Amino acid sequence: MRSNRMLIIDDEPEIGSLFARVADECGYQTVMTTSMTEFEERVRDWHPTHIVIDLHMPIVDGVEVMRFLAQERSKAQLIIASGADPKVVESARQLGLERGLAVVGTIRKPARASELAEVFLEFRKGTDWIGAADLTAAIRDGQFTLEYQPMVRRPDRAGSGIWSDVVAMEALLRWDVPSRGRISPAEFIPIAESLDLMDAITDMVCQSALTQLAEWNRKGIEVPIAINVSAENLHRADLVERTFAKANDVGIDPSSVVFELTETAAMGDVVLAMDILTRLRLKGFRLAMDDFGTGYSSLVQLQRLPFSELKIDREFVAECARSPQSRMIVNAMVNLAHNLELTVVGEGVEDRRTLDVLAEVGCDIAQGFLIARPMAADAVEKWLRTRSVWPSEEENEGASGSETEKPASSD
Known part of the structure; x- marks a missing residue:
């Protein structure tokens, strides 16, 4: 069919x-x-x-x-x-x-x-074979996995060039199909949304990510985790109770969890979205507006919803070192966020020049291929042991600034 x-x-x-x-x-x-x-x-x-x-x-x-x-x-x-x-x-x-x-x-x-x-x-193209049975089987059979991409903090001393501690790991959903290889979230997430399967997928992601975070904590690795939320997850008020119960079951403090959602995710039932997101904050979870600047209601949503941080979309970040206009836009976004007492993340950092511009305009946190590609949980442990300070002085001197393919994410 x-x-x-x-x-x-x-x-x-x-x-x-x-x-x-x-x-x-x-x-x-x-x-x-x-x-x-x-x-x-x-x-x-x-x-x-x-x-x-x-x-x-x-x-x-x-x-x-x-x-x-x-x-x-x-x-x-x-x-x-x-x-x-x-x-x-x-x-x-x-x-x-x-x-x-x-x-x-x-x-x-x-x-x-x-x-x-x-x-x-x-x-x-590429989606004609994906149906409810395929996605349900993927959840049941463990075909969905998570990879993690680190976010690092801006240098405290201007011009030092050292982006120091890792402040969070973003959990990114991956689907590896035995007969087809890796399927991009850009292909299967819209289909899962249309088939009303996002609650099941997000519950699975939350359970896996929180369990992994608890395991890291037992090993002395204390780093917050970021989880993407779909618009389809904001139509059931019990999302708050389900998520809080999962965190409580594995002993995770909600303040160690950041839920990322795009501005359009809250545009369906606005009142219900405000209810859910406000209660998540009351439980101690943090909220990030993802892909800031790409929609048409960013400022309205910042005023309306209880975000604790925002992530500047990669389209602006990628050009800020080459385009004066993009740099001015990123600078304005950072100033706006700071005036609203929000933490700012620049995502999609792929070269050293871009990282330097983010430091100059005061962006708090950076994320992208230049820092690290998404990696499996066991690779995260090794990366954290060997890269507690990033980049090293040697990497500062030898950064190539070349661009690479962008990762697929679950939002």
Whole structure:
């Protein structure tokens, strides 16, 4: 059975039928409708992984459709089709992102079959075999594992060049499939969200990470751990009790745990998200806004939600040593965070020049391939024993500054 399910709504049946035919040829299960009533039923009962919406429809327009999808907390990949002014289409795309929807592309109407096929194949590639049974089996059979990437503190003395103690390890989810190798979280997390499996996956991640942290503590390794949280985890108020119980069971102080979430994660049911996140802080857990600066509501979320730290998105960090504009943006983010009494993490550090810029603008913590690649738990112990101060004076002199491939993470 095909796991890619595309739902299409268009008020012109011939155009909708063309979209459906091409999607079917590209390996999707497809349903096309001109009715908003049927569309709503299919979203709730069929759980499409991909949705194509016509922006300009006479009865219910595409903006209203996106409002409904946001209310349903849809995690389907959304494609907007329209022949309207490109500025209008871009505004609609940004609105969809603002509402927390996964708007992955737009199609200019009228479109040829070859153009549609190119778009549909791009978003189907690599995920057509993943279904609920595969993900459930992965949880059951231990195919999911964690790797850990360290974060290090800025030098206390300006210009010393030594980023001293390790302040946290971020737990990153990995899926190794015997017959297919490693599958990127960017491929399977959206599918898990659409299939309502994120609670099970996050519970597994929390249990594994907290158990590992307890083991490190018994060995005298006391370093906090960061865990990514999906938007789908913020729809059940018992997340707080479940997580606190897991920490208590293995003897972990909640202050040793940082939950990372993107700003869009809290945009579904805002009141419930505020309830959950505030209670997590009351229990002693820390909260980090991940990928800061990439969305459209960062400042609103910083004001509204009880974050203790923020992580500047790698897109800004990667350019801050080469682009004066990016450096100014990073500097402004650091100053804003400090004025709000938040700790700042620069993620995606891949060369020495970038690390130096982060130190100059006062960024508190750095994370990235230059520090260390994600590693298995046993490798962390060895790394910590041999790299208590990073980088060494020799590495300061010999840093190459070359860029490398970015790691996949679970958010």
